Amino acid sequence: NERKIVKKKSNYKIKTIFYKMVNAMSMVDYDIDKHDGKVIVNICYIDKKYADDALDLLKEAYKNNLGIGDKFGFIEEKDKIKIQTLCSITIDGILLKHSLPTIPKYGGVLEIKNEKKRFIDIIAYNGSSLDPHIVFFDAVDCESTILAGFREFHRIIKDDIEEVLDRLNWNCVIGIGEPNNEIFGINVEKDMCGIVYNGGLNPIVLLKENEIPVEIKQMHEVVDYSKLISYKEI
């Protein structure tokens, strides 16, 4: 085989969601002490006629720790309601602001049975053009299964990450693994720890489970945290 290498240029390259996440992460500037700054939210739309039911269900969802944090957006747009829920990339962004890097690995379905948790389906962010949580949206019920995200970080920053998450004090982390140890059925690379986040779309899953038709946008949005409302204020 003779060696003749020609490199063809193409105008089009398919992107995976991983790079969109890394991009979104860098836009977070939430300040833990001031409780304000830019955060990333998932977006979905419902018909205005479901507004009251949806608010009740969202309140219930956040009370039962299905959401990330305790705030969400609920905005009238013509005949629709736009719902914004905190996206788990916000957590990565906040950690990154403290110079603590996490690597997004998988989005998946976490099964919860008698307090035991395990991932039963996963899709790798760096191998997929689709957001895994949109793929799995119809496959979870918020009872025995929820959406969850898997990240890896180096063992050397474990204590620091735990400290920042403590100070942040949001409902968001489902579990942190020991160095080199699998967590909920997913292995980690050498010297790494796994961390499992609650999926930002879980409150929306509860709407779907209660027969409210939801239209989910794959695009994330950057918003000011102060523009969101706490379920406790409703």
Next chain:
Amino acid sequence: NERKIVKKKSNYKIKTIFYKMVNAMSMVDYDIDKHDGKVIVNICYIDKKYADDALDLLKEAYKNNLGIGDKFGFIEEKDKIKIQTLCSITIDGILLKHSLPTIPKYGGVLEIKNEKKRFIDIIAYNGSSLDPHIVFFDAVDCESTILAGFREFHRIIKDDIEEVLDRLNWNCVIGIGEPNNEIFGINVEKDMCGIVYNGGLNPIVLLKENEIPVEIKQMHEVVDYSKLISYKEI
């Protein structure tokens, strides 16, 4: 940070589809010259009342090169019809039997517009517990979009692969890239070539597009090639 490493054992580990594919690949023993041997098929079920319509549509699909090869299985099972279509892993298995290794990388949606082709969505096999073609099944229409699989092989075996595929003479390959060159929007590793296969489920997509409800099984099956029937014989 003190160095104390404890490794916890777990009974459960989540698997990706990649390893199931490598396993299935090794079970293929189709002989190109004898036109017989074990092949891998996708499986789906339809209600018996759609049998005639489904046969007509499958015939049309294979005539229009939507299928892999020209044979499929059509078996009555109680009140259902079980349809078997050749799965693209069969091609990998046949190449492997000639000691020509291909690495399954992505399953995806290939857009075809004015003879131009590009992947518009992909999921990596080694990062997903789900078969990407089942994820994308409802997203394609067999007109402007089809299911397609992406593999990589080393440039050194390009001629040999092309020779075996010529001898095989099945409808299955949509394109082979030059070494180091992207193909249809997907990059390859250094010294590798991309090869794009037609998705084995495309004939079933045509049934779905014609309002025949289909139930797809993620599990593949090993069958004797001789048990399948050619669309030309119907």
